[in-house]
Amino acid sequence: MGTDCFFLLFFFVLVLNFDITQAQIPGFISFDCGGQSNFTDDLGLEWTPDNQIIYGITSKISVTNETRQQYQTVRYFPADNRKYCYTLNVKSRTRYLIRATFLYGNFDNNNVYPKFDISMGPTRWATIVISDANIIESQELIFLASDSAVSVCLSNATTGQPFISTLELRPFNGSIYLTPFENQFFLGVSARINFGAENEDPVRYPDDPFDRIWQSDLVKKANYLVDVAPGTDRISTKSPIDTRKDEQPPEKVMQTAVVGRTGMLTYRMNLDGFPGFGWAYTYFAEIEDMGPTETRKFRLVLPGAPELSKAVVNIQENAQGTHRLYEPGYENISLPFVLSFKFGKTSDSTQGPLVNAIEISKYLKISDGSFDGAVAASLVSGYKSLDWAQEGGDPCLPVAWSWLECNLDSEPKIISVKLSGKNLTGRIPSDLTKLNSLEQLWLDGNALTGPIPDFTGCPNLKIIHLENNQLSGDLPLSLADIPNLSQLYLQNNLLTGEVPSSLLNKNLVLNYTGNANLNKGSNGGRQSRNIIIGLVIGATALFLGFLTSCLLLRRRKIYSKTEPKHSMPVMSNAATETAQSFTLFELRNATKNFANKVGSGGYGTVYYGKLNDGKEIAVKILENNNVYQGKKEFANEVSLLSRIHHRNLVQFLGFCQEEGKDILVYEFMHNGTLKEHLYGPKARDRGVKWIKRLEIAEESAKGFMLLFYATYTILNKFHSFEEGLIKKNQDLIANRYANLGTSHVSSIVRGTVGYLDPEYYISNRLTDKTDIYSFGVILLELISGQEAISNENFGINCRNIVQWAKTHIENGDIQGIIDPSLGNEYDIQSMWKIAEKALMCVQPHGNMRPSMSEVIKEIQDAILIEKEVEMAARECRSDEISRHLILNMGSLDLMSNGQDFSMDESFTRPGAR
Ligand SMILES: *[C@@H]1O[C@H](CO)[C@@H](O)[C@H](O)[C@H]1NC(C)=O
Ligand SMILES: *[C@@H]1O[C@H](CO)[C@@H](O)[C@H](O)[C@H]1NC(C)=O
Ligand SMILES: *[C@@H]1O[C@H](CO)[C@@H](O)[C@H](O)[C@H]1NC(C)=O
Ligand SMILES: *[C@@H]1O[C@H](CO)[C@@H](O)[C@H](O)[C@H]1NC(C)=O
Ligand SMILES: *[C@@H]1O[C@H](CO)[C@@H](O)[C@H](O)[C@H]1NC(C)=O
Ligand SMILES: *[C@@H]1O[C@H](CO)[C@@H](O)[C@H](O)[C@H]1NC(C)=O
Ligand SMILES: *[C@@H]1O[C@H](CO)[C@@H](O)[C@H](O)[C@H]1NC(C)=O
Numbered sequence: 001m002g003t004d005c006f007f008l009l010f011f012f013v014l015v016l017n018f019d020i021t022q023a024q025i026p027g028f029i030s031f032d033c034g035g036q037s038n039f040t041d042d043l044g045l046e047w048t049p050d051n052q053i054i055y056g057i058t059s060k061i062s063v064t065n066e067t068r069q070q071y072q073t074v075r076y077f078p079a080d081n082r083k084y085c086y087t088l089n090v091k092s093r094t095r096y097l098i099r100a101t102f103l104y105g106n107f108d109n110n111n112v113y114p115k116f117d118i119s120m121g122p123t124r125w126a127t128i129v130i131s132d133a134n135i136i137e138s139q140e141l142i143f144l145a146s147d148s149a150v151s152v153c154l155s156n157a158t159t160g161q162p163f164i165s166t167l168e169l170r171p172f173n174g175s176i177y178l179t180p181f182e183n184q185f186f187l188g189v190s191a192r193i194n195f196g197a198e199n200e201d202p203v204r205y206p207d208d209p210f211d212r213i214w215q216s217d218l219v220k221k222a223n224y225l226v227d228v229a230p231g232t233d234r235i236s237t238k239s240p241i242d243t244r245k246d247e248q249p250p251e252k253v254m255q256t257a258v259v260g261r262t263g264m265l266t267y268r269m270n271l272d273g274f275p276g277f278g279w280a281y282t283y284f285a286e287i288e289d290m291g292p293t294e295t296r297k298f299r300l301v302l303p304g305a306p307e308l309s310k311a312v313v314n315i316q317e318n319a320q321g322t323h324r325l326y327e328p329g330y331e332n333i334s335l336p337f338v339l340s341f342k343f344g345k346t347s348d349s350t351q352g353p354l355v356n357a358i359e360i361s362k363y364l365k366i367s368d369g370s371f372d373g374a375v376a377a378s379l380v381s382g383y384k385s386l387d388w389a390q391e392g393g394d395p396c397l398p399v400a401w402s403w404l405e406c407n408l409d410s411e412p413k414i415i416s417v418k419l420s421g422k423n424l425t426g427r428i429p430s431d432l433t434k435l436n437s438l439e440q441l442w443l444d445g446n447a448l449t450g451p452i453p454d455f456t457g458c459p460n461l462k463i464i465h466l467e468n469n470q471l472s473g474d475l476p477l478s479l480a481d482i483p484n485l486s487q488l489y490l491q492n493n494l495l496t497g498e499v500p501s502s503l504l505n506k507n508l509v510l511n512y513t514g515n516a517n518l519n520k521g522s523n524g525g526r527q528s529r530n531i532i533i534g535l536v537i538g539a540t541a542l543f544l545g546f547l548t549s550c551l552l553l554r555r556r557k558i559y560s561k562t563e564p565k566h567s568m569p570v571m572s573n574a575a576t577e578t579a580q581s582f583t584l585f586e587l588r589n590a591t592k593n594f595a596n597k598v599g600s601g602g603y604g605t606v607y608y609g610k611l612n613d614g615k616e617i618a619v620k621i622l623e624n625n626n627v628y629q630g631k632k633e634f635a636n637e638v639s640l641l642s643r644i645h646h647r648n649l650v651q652f653l654g655f656c657q658e659e660g661k662d663i664l665v666y667e668f669m670h671n672g673t674l675k676e677h678l679y680g681p682k683a684r685d686r687g688v689k690w691i692k693r694l695e696i697a698e699e700s701a702k703g704f705m706l707l708f709y710a711t712y713t714i715l716n717k718f719h720s721f722e723e724g725l726i727k728k729n730q731d732l733i734a735n736r737y738a739n740l741g742t743s744h745v746s747s748i749v750r751g752t753v754g755y756l757d758p759e760y761y762i763s764n765r766l767t768d769k770t771d772i773y774s775f776g777v778i779l780l781e782l783i784s785g786q787e788a789i790s791n792e793n794f795g796i797n798c799r800n801i802v803q804w805a806k807t808h809i810e811n812g813d814i815q816g817i818i819d820p821s822l823g824n825e826y827d828i829q830s831m832w833k834i835a836e837k838a839l840m841c842v843q844p845h846g847n848m849r850p851s852m853s854e855v856i857k858e859i860q861d862a863i864l865i866e867k868e869v870e871m872a873a874r875e876c877r878s879d880e881i882s883r884h885l886i887l888n889m890g891s892l893d894l895m896s897n898g899q900d901f902s903m904d905e906s907f908t909r910p911g912a913r
Contacts, residue, residue: 027096027171028211029088033164034058034073041068043205050075050167054390055084061105063134071136074107076163083119083155083399084162085392088169090145095177097189097212099168100152102137104130107163112847114160119153120186122369122397126273128154128162131848136165140189140213142172142361144182151393159847170211176247179279179331187279187361190271193217193225194357196234196256208250214357217258223270223832226812227340231262231352237287239323246327247281253357254285254325260298260343260352268340268812270832273362275336275861281329283357286315286322290351298353301342304872308333312346315354335360336865338832370396371411372435376404379431388422405440413437420465421445428471433457444468444489452495454478467491467511475499475518480506490515580654582665586611587656591619608668616668617653621661690826691866693782694834698859701775701852759846769846775855776841779834780805785819802842809835827869830862 028045035049035058047070056075063071077084090096100118113130118139126139143150154162177187194203197216205211217225234256241254258265271278282300290296297314311328319326339360343353370376376395383389388403395414396406405416414435420442427450428443438458444465451473455461461482471493479488480502488503492514499512499520512518588594590609598608598618609617656663688696757773777788780801786793787801794804808816814828814835837858840850 025205027091027094027169029167029169030070031086031167032070032073033075033166034060035070036073039069041070045205045211047166050086053084053086054387059107061103061107063103063105066103066105066134070166071103071105074103074105074163074165076107076161077154077157079116079157079161081399082402083153083391083393085151085153086167087149087151087392088167089149090147090169091171092145092148095142095144095172095182096150097140097142097168097170097172097210098150098152099138099140099166099170099213100164101139101166101168102128102130102163103135103165104133104163106133108161110160111845112160113845114163115158116154116160116162117156117398119155119393119398121151121153122367122373122394123186123364124367124398125152125186125364126188130160131843138213141364142177142187142189146183153393153398155399158851168211172210173248176210181332181363184366185363186366188273188364189359189361190273190278191215191269191358191360193359194253194256195258195355196236198236198256203250203252207252210248212250214250214253222810223268223338223812223836225267225269227266227268229260229262229264229266229342231260232265233259233261235259235288235354237323239287241285241287241323241325243285243325245325247283247359249283249325249327249357254283255287257285257287257354257356259288259354260345263345263352265343265353265355266340267342268338270836271335271337271339271360271362273364274339275334275829275865276362277332278335278360278362279329279331280333280335280360281327281358282355283359284313284315284326284328284354285319285324285356286354287356288351288354290316294350295348296351296354297346297349298343299346301344303340304869305333313343313353332363335362336829338829340828367394367397368411369394370406371409371413372396372437375431375434376401376414379429382426382429382431383424386422388419407437415460416440416442418442419446424448426450428453428466436460439463441465452476452479456481459483461485463487465489466493467514469493471495473497475503475512477502479503490518580665582654582656582663584656584658584661584663587619587663587665590617594619594621618666618668620664620666622664690822690831691863691870694830694859694863694866697779697782697834698856698863700778701856701859757846758844768852769849772841772849772852772855773846775852776838776849777801779838779841779855780817783819783831783835783838784817785821786817805835806839806842809839827865830865830869833858833862833865 025044025046030045030047031050032039032047033050035047038046038048040046053075056077058073058075060073061071066072088098098120104114111133113133115127115129117127118125120141120143125141128137128139130137152167154164179185179187192212192214193216194214195217197203197218200216200218202216203214208214235258236256238255241251243249243251243254286296288296295314296316297312299309299312301309308330313326313328315326316322318328343355345352373394373396380389388401391401395401395404396412400406400412400414403418403422404414405418406412407415415437416439417432417435418440421444424443424446425448428448430453432438432441433453433455434457436458437460439460440463441455441458441461442463442465444467446469448466448469448471450471452466452471452475454476455464456478459482462484463486465487467489468491471490472495474497475490475495477500479485480500485506485508487509488511490510490512494517495512495515496517497519499510499518503510504520587609590611591607592609594607596608598606605621607619607621609619611617653665653667655665757770759770759773780786781788784801784805786804789799789801794800798804805817808814814831817835818826818831837850837855840848841855843849
C-alpha cells in the first residue's frame with residue numbers, strides 16, 4: 001500500500017482544504033475592526049476591514065500569544081454621549097447569530113479598562129466590562145431578522161473609550177433556534193458548553209457550519225463548572241453521530257461527553273445576564289457501548305424546581321438508537337445567576353448519566369424603538385452620503401442621533417431637529433412634516449430650495465429656523481395655524497408674495513428681512529408696521545427669557561447623564577454636621593478626664609463620655625508611637641470613618657488634635673457596633689442573619705452615596721492640618737522617604753485598618769472609587785464574619801481579608817469564606833451575587849470598580865432572592881416530598897431549620913443616644 005494510499009490521503013486532504021477555503025460561506029460577515037485588508041484565517045473564515053464605518057479611530061494592539069490577525073487592531077470611539085453604529089445587511093425572516101468581541105490590549109496606553117454598552121438597534125444588548133487587557137470579551141445574540149438591515153451600536157462609555165475588535169454575523173438554516181417568542185425577544189447566549197472536550201480550545205467553524213462557539217468544559221475560570229461530582233469520567237468516540245435535527249450541534253461536540261460513574265453528574269456555574277427567563281437545552285447522544293442488559297436512565301434535578309425533575313431521560317430510547325441526537329430542554333425557564341444542576345440516575349438504571357453539551361440563552365425583550373423611527377429612517381435615506389445621516393441605529397435609542405433631541409417616552413418621539421449648516425440641498429424633506437411631536441426645527445444655513453411645506457402635522461412646533469436658504473414661493477397660510485409657534489425666521493431667502501396677515505397678527509418673533517420680493521401685505525400701513533416691529537421686539541425679549549428657561553429645563557431633563565455625578569446640593573449641610581472639631585477641654589469634661597475605659601485595640605484606647613447635650617460618645621485616643629505614621633493613620637481613620645457613617649457600623653462625630661494627641665469621637669452604641677455583632681463576644685450567642693446583613697449593607701451603601709460631599713469637606717480640613725504638620729516635621733519625613741524609597745507604600749499599608757484602597761496610598765487622592773473599595777471590604781466582612789485584618793485567620797502569609805476572599809471566590813470555593821454561624825440560612829445565589837460584587841469593589845484599579853448604585857442594585861437583588869426563598873421555604877415546610885428533594889441537594893439546602901427568619905429588633909434600632 002504505502003505511497004498510493006498516502007497520495008490518496010494527501011489528495012483527500014487537499015480537496016477538503018480546497019472545500020473549506022473556497023466554500024462560499026453564504027451570509028457570513030466577519031468584520032476585522034480597525035483592520036486594513038481582506039484576509040482568510042486558518043479556519044477558512046474570510047475577514048474584511050470595517051472601513052465602511054466613517055466614525056472612530058483605528059489602533060494597533062499587541063497581546064502576548066494572540067497571533068490571529070483580527071486581534072491585532074481595534075476601532076475605538078470617543079467617550080461622549082453619542083452612539084456609534086455598524087449596519088449589517090441581513091435577509092429578512094432569517095435567524096442569525098451575531099457575535100461581537102472585544103480585546104482591549106491597552107490600545108490607548110492608558111490602562112483605563114473600558115466599560116460601555118452594546119445595543120442591537122434600539123435594544124440594550126449587554127454592558128461590556130473589560131477587566132483584563134489581555135482577555136477577549138465576547139457577546140453573542142441569536143435573532144430573527146425582521147428587516148433588511150440590523151445595527152449594532154456602542155454607547156454610554158462609563159469608563160475608558162468604547163471599542164470593538166470583531167463583529168461576526170452567521171445565518172442559521174431552517175428552524176434552528178426557532179422559538180415562539182422570537183418576534184418579541186432576542187436570545188442572549190449565556191453558555192454553550194461542550195462536555196468531555198479534547199482540550200481547552202472551543203469547537204467552532206468548520207466543525208460547526210454555523211460557527212457557533214462551543215466552549216470546552218476544561219476551561220478554568222471563576223465559578224465555571226465547579227462542584228464536579230467525584231467519578232465524573234470523560235469519554236469520546238470516533239463513530240459518526242447523526243445530529244441532523246433540532247439545533248444541529250456539530251458532530252465533534254457530540255462525539256465527546258461526561259459520564260457520572262457514581263450515578264450522578266453535578267455542576268455549578270454563573271450564568272451571565274441571568275436571573276431571568278431563558279432557553280435551555282441539553283444535547284445527548286449515546287456514545288458508550290453498553291451491554292444488552294444495561295440501561296442508562298436519569299433525571300435532571302434543578303434546585304427549587306422539583307416539578308422539572310420528573311422527566312426521565314433514556315438517550316437510546318429517546319433518540320431511537322445510539323449515536324443519534326436527543327435534545328430535550330426548556331423553551332422558557334426561569335433560571336438564576338448561579339445555576340447548580342445535577343443529573344442523577346434512576347434506581348432501576350445500571351449506568352450513570354451522560355451529557356454531551358448544553359446551551360443556555362436569556363430572553364432579551366426587543367425594544368419597540370422610537371415612535372418616529374420609520375420617518376427618521378426615510379429622512380436620512382435621502383442623504384446617504386452625508387455624515388450626519390450615517391449615524392445608524394434608532395434615532396433616539398439607546399441615545400439620540402447627535403442632531404436630534406427626543407423626549408423621554410418609552411417609545412421616544414423626536415422633539416428637535418438641528419440641521420443648521422449641513423449642506424442640505426433640494427426641497428425641505430416632507431418627512432419632517434410627519435414628526436408629530438416636533439417642537440424645534442433648525443434648517444438655517446443650507447441650500448434648500450422650493451416652497452415651505454405645510455407644517456400643520458407638527459402642532460407642537462415652537463421654533464422654526466429657515467433663514468439663509470434659497471426657499472421660494474409664498475408663505476403658506478398654514479404657518480399661522482400652528483398654535484404654539486413663537487419664533488419664525490425666514491431671512492435671506494427667495495420668498496415672494498405677501499406675509500399673511502394672520503401671521504402678522506400672531507404673537508410671535510417673525511423675521512423675514514432679506515427676501516426682496518416678500519411684502520408685508522396690503523392690509524397694514526406705516527403705523528401697523530411700527531406696531532409689528534414693536535411687537536416683534538417686545539415678543540423677542542419676552543420669549544427669549546421664557547425660552548431660555550424652558551430650554552435649560554429641557555436640557556437638564558434630556559442630558560441629565562452629562563451632569564456632574566454628585567449634584568446633591570442638600571449634602572453641603574451634612575458635611576459640616578458630620579465631622580466636628582472637638583477641643584480637648586470638652587472631651588476631658590465629657591469623659592470625666594478619661595475615667596471610663598470601654599475598650600482598646602485598633603490603634604488606640606476607647607473611653608466612654610457624655611457631652612453637655614446628653615449625647616453619649618466613645619472617645620478613642622490613638623496611640624502615637626511615631627509622629628508621621630501616627631498622623632497618617634489618623635488622617636486615614638478620620639476620612640474613612642466619616643465615610644463609613646452608618647448607624648449599624650458606628651457613627652463618627654468628630655476629631656480633636658491637641659497636645660500631641662489624636663482623638664476620634666464616635667457615637668456610643670449600647671448594643672455594640674456591627675463589628676461586635678459579627679465577631680465580638682456577642683456574636684456567639686446571637687449571630688446576625690444573612691438577610692439582615694444584606695439589609696445593613698443596603699442601608700450602608702445608601703449612606704455612602706449620601707456622604708461623598710461630607711467626606712471631601714472633612715478631608716480638606718484635614719489636609720490643611722496635615723500640611724502644617726508636614727512642614728514641622730519636614731526633616732523627619734524627608735528621612736523616612738529616603739529610607740523607605742519606593743517601598744513606602746507597602747509599609748504604610750501594613751499599618752492601616754484594612755479598609756483602604758491600595759490606590760489611595762499611591763495617589764493620596766480619595767475618590768468615590770476609594771469608598772467603593774472600603775465598601776467591598778465591608779461586604780466581605782458581612783459574608784465571612786471576619787475582620788478586615790487578622791494575623792491568624794487567613795492562613796500563612798495573608799493578613800488581609802481581600803486577598804483571602806479573592807483566592808477562595810476565584811476558585812469557586814465560596815463555602816470556604818462563608819461565616820459558619822450563618823448555618824444554612826442563606827441562599828447560595830444571593831451569596832454569590834454579593835461575593836462577586838464585593839470582589840469587583842476591591843479590584844486594584846478604581847476604574848474597574850462598579851458604581852455604588854450598581855452595588856446597591858445587586859444587594860437589593862440579593863435581598864429579593866432571600867425573601868423569595870424564605871417564602872418558598874415557608875410554603876414547602878409541610879410538603880414532605882419537596883422537602884426531601886430540596887434536602888437532597890446537599891450544599892444547596894434551602895431550608896431554614898424550621899426557624900423563622902425573624903429579625904433581631906434591638907439590632908435594627910439606631911444606637912441609643
Ligand atoms: C474584500 O472583501 C469584500 C467582501 O468580500 C469585497 O467586497 C472587497 O472588494 C474586497 N476588497 C479587496 C481589496 O479585495
Ligand atoms: C505564551 O505561550 C508560551 C508558549 O506556549 C507560554 O509558555 C507562555 O506562558 C504564554 N504566555 C502567556 C502570557 O500566556
Ligand atoms: C450607562 O451605564 C451606566 C453604568 O453601567 C448605567 O447605570 C446607566 O443606566 C447607563 N445609561 C444608559 C442611558 O443606558
Ligand atoms: C442549509 O440548508 C440548505 C438547504 O436545506 C442546505 O443545502 C445547506 O447545506 C444548509 N447549510 C448548512 C450550513 O447547513
Ligand atoms: C416565559 O414565562 C414567563 C412566566 O410564565 C412569562 O412571563 C414570559 O413572558 C415567558 N416568555 C419569555 C420570553 O420570557
Ligand atoms: C459643505 O460643502 C462644502 C463644499 O462642498 C464643503 O467644503 C463643506 O465642508 C461642507 N460642509 C459640511 C458641514 O458638510
Ligand atoms: C432680522 O434678521 C436680520 C438678518 O438676520 C437681522 O439683521 C435683524 O436684526 C433681525 N431683525 C429682528 C427684528 O430681529
